Amino acid sequence: MPAKIALAGLGHEYVNPFTRERVLALDGLGLEVADGEFLTVVGPSGCGKTTLLNILAGLIVPTRGAVLVDGRPVTGPGRDRGVVFQEFAILPWRTVERNIAHGLEIQGVPRAERAAVVRRFVELIGLTGFEKKYPHELSGGMRQRVAVARTLAANPEVMLMDEPFASVDAQTRITLQEELNAIAQATRKTILFVTHNVEEAVFLGDRCCVLSRRPGRVKALVPVDIPRARRTWTLFTSDPAFSATKDRVLRLVREEVGGEEAER
């Protein structure tokens, strides 16, 4: 089966518009993601994780390399690839239901059908009763759920998630991770999830991709051989396979962070 996402020789260089300084964010990155796979990407801060995700989203055009989704080169953003951003990217002037329905509205889905989809997702993310609220009336965790629901409701084939739970409190994060896990199991979507949290990466991923320090390339791909149905935090933390995988990924990430410090 051909890969859903295929990256080869991917490189990206930023030029600081003020200092003219060039920063190589990614260099020679190659990666394949299978259809229906949940791939998590970890790496030291500044290793180009977000750049990688934005390239896949079509928001950044890479300096070098090939980006293929379903065998076709990515030329810009498209509704086949939904993105959940790190910060709250839902619109403050739209209510919860209108934010969730936004993708469908853009696709020209009729009102009645939209309402049915919205109802289903509002229920899925546990925000029943909050449909008419504006984002500023919600907690951070609730807002991020709306963002996830907006992307899911648009029904993309690929979900790109950029540290979506980084800015919510620890308790909410655990709930959201478990919810996402259930959603991944139910929808079998291809998901690429960027995070700097190793536990989160191992908890969510079918495979965990460790990036090297800048310029980012794939350092290792670590499979997580734990069935999705068994992935709840209580079961997970007591599972020896989990701790072994987590330690392995942590060690790989540490090597990169340590290397960076030794260089200084």
Added chain:
Amino acid sequence: MTLRWEVVATWLALLAAATAAWGVAAATLPLPDYYLPPPTAVLATLGDLIAKGILPTYVAESLRRILQAAVLGLAVGVPAGLLLGMSRRAAEFFYPLLNFFQSVSGIAWLPLMLVWFGFGERTILIAVNYTVLFPVIFNALLGVRSVPRLYVDALRTLGASRWRIARDVLVPGALPSIVTGMRLGLAYGWRALIAAEMLVGAHGLGFMIFNAQNFHLTARIMLGMGIIGVLWVVLDYFLLRPLEEATIARWGIVQR
């Protein structure tokens, strides 16, 4: 912000105290009557000018001119600013120009406009419209430029067209700035209007107070000044504030 009765009561008490002090000063200070007329004289002038129909006519004239400028600001200034703001290049090019013209108020243009357009209604309208328009365009442009890039990117990944992004993200995102621009533009415009009416002398409140000076009608000047201030407060409270309440305050963009 809704007015609390304690605040209103305090204002009324302060106003009463100030009026009383003014009355005492006018009665006791050794000054000619026209220098500092008592509050009662101003009140009498109010009754007199209403009865003669002068005040209603002049107020209506001034209001008509500023409202006409408000309509132009909304119909032309806002769309122009939005369009310019949607292109980064256009925004970069026009920003300094708009900033320049926003600072050279219609009042500064008046001497030139009097030469070009003469002592008449035309000069007044051009000066007021000009003064209103630039802050409105400038702030609408700034509003579009200040919409978080993230919102635009999020909509692009949902497959939105440029037109859709403009309608769903840029215009609502620019609204707080548009409201600010309208408020500033009309506040500047109101001052420019009074100044233009003074110099051109074709009816209006500005003409009323400037002309009164020729005849030492100090009570009339003071009355006119008071009305200019009161009218602005009323316009702002009943026209511009409700607009803000209905939109951006509800979205939680403006914290009150």
